[in-house]
Amino acid sequence: MRIVDIREVTLPISSPIRNAYIDFSKMTLSLVAIVSDVIRDGKPVVGYGFNSNGRYGQGSLMRERFIPRLLEASPESLQDSTGNNLCPHKCWATMFSNEKPGGHGERSVAIGTLDMAIWDLVAKIEGVPLFQLLADRYGNGKPDPKIFVYAAGGYYYPGQNHNQLKDEMRSYIDRGYTVVKKKIGGASLDEDLRRIDSILSVLQDGQKLAVDANGRFDLDTAIQYAKALSQYDLFWFEEPGDPLDFELQATLRGYYSKPMATGEDLFSMQDARNLIRYGGLRPDRDWLQFDCALSYGLVEYLRTLDMLKEHGWSAKRCIPHGGHQMSLNIAAGLELGGNESYPDLFQPFGGFPDGVKVDNGFITLPELPGIGFEGKSDLFAQMQKLAG
Incomplete structure (x- = not known):
């Protein structure tokens, strides 16, 4: 061919x-x-x-x-x-x-x-579905199409008040998610804490909030946030500082004992390896967010998974950034810990095939050949235009 x-x-x-x-x-x-x-x-x-x-x-x-x-x-x-x-x-x-x-x-x-x-x-x-091909070639031959997903939202919208923020988070919970995420660092610490309190007021037992600073903080600010966030039982504190500032990440573990997450802005196995070597991350609680679509693709991601194994990390500590079906297939075929999801943003490129629903924080991928794009009608309509 x-x-x-x-x-x-x-x-x-x-x-x-x-x-x-x-x-x-x-x-x-x-x-x-x-x-x-x-x-x-x-x-x-x-x-x-x-x-x-x-x-x-x-x-x-x-x-x-x-x-x-x-x-x-x-x-x-x-x-x-x-x-x-x-x-x-x-x-x-x-x-x-x-x-x-x-x-x-x-x-x-x-x-x-x-x-x-x-x-x-x-x-x-x-x-065959990509997740089956990956399980056959690089896994144990038995994919698990049931995948944990969390709802990424909580961005800073023009004019959004706390009631609207709570309504946004309720909408994710109503759609079956058990973990939601909000942005921090785009407002003052006090305002971010008020936003966190607003969201926590609508979450029930078994539901958690993750926060994401998108690499905004210097060390002093990261420490201030770490101390303030320690009062909460967060799912994770994500990307507090510049993604290549491994010293900041390593230092912060002395101020924040709960789960942290990072890695979405590292675009090679070598950079990921430096994070593991020097970033002070803890394989028993922290999360890795490498996104194959930004980091040379699945071929490089396989090298990254091999490197993690050599350093004592489980692939189940990987929950990729990006919210796309490629990472869903990797999660199902290679036993990752889950995947990000954007319920309302970046459409039609994010999300799941038509008819796939979130059930208690998990989705189940259908048996569609390839990545399964053809099962998402609004996305495949865009793709067909390009293919001619």
Whole structure:
């Protein structure tokens, strides 16, 4: 088999929301389609991918470097041993050819987006859900399609008052979530604490709140928040400081004994390894949020999981950022701890296939070939436009 064409379009996912660091009024993403020469039901099999929110679309990088490398490679150099499918690892090596190590910035997003489409295509050609393919190749052959998900929300909206914030969180609980998340660091400490108290007032037994500073704090401010947040039983305190400030993260464990989370803004196995080596994280309680769509894709994520195992970490401590179906498949196939979810934001790219409901904090993935994008009608409508 061979790749016939690769198409990319940059789309807006703008929203008036903001976190402690950025607003999303001009946010974009890249949607890609990889068209193969494999024909099913009279149509070519197509793999789709897109990047997660929080990083902009990377169409220029794809068109200038990574798409040409795939299209110019000999078909045989990208195939698996059967010649009937792609080998994602060979495709990844082709995309990364002539690239220097280090500096894992926007190119990790470009490659991660294409990598998602490659895995979608590979699983579709095999005729199985991606989570089953991953369990067969890299796991124990027995995926668990029942996955924990939490509701990411609590952004700073223009003019939103505390009653509206409580209504937002009630809506997530009413939809079956047991863990909700809010942003901190975009207001004063006192105001953030008042917002936390408002949310906690609507949560019941067994329901928890996570908070996310989006890397906003210097060490002194992070310590102030850690001391103040210690009074609560939070699900986690996320990304208090700059994602590459491992010393800040390590220092903070002396002021905050409860679960912390970080990693969504680390875009390579090497950066993830430095976090594990020097960030002072505790494998018995802390959480890792690496997002394959931003960090060179699943090929790199597999390397990261191998590294974690070598350092005594369980894959169940990974709950990826991004809220997309790719990470849901990885969670089901490779036994991660769950996945982020955006019930109302960044649509149609986030969320679950149609008909999938949250039940007591968990969803169950249906048996759809590939990543399952075709099961989400509003998303697949966008994808079909690109595939032609």
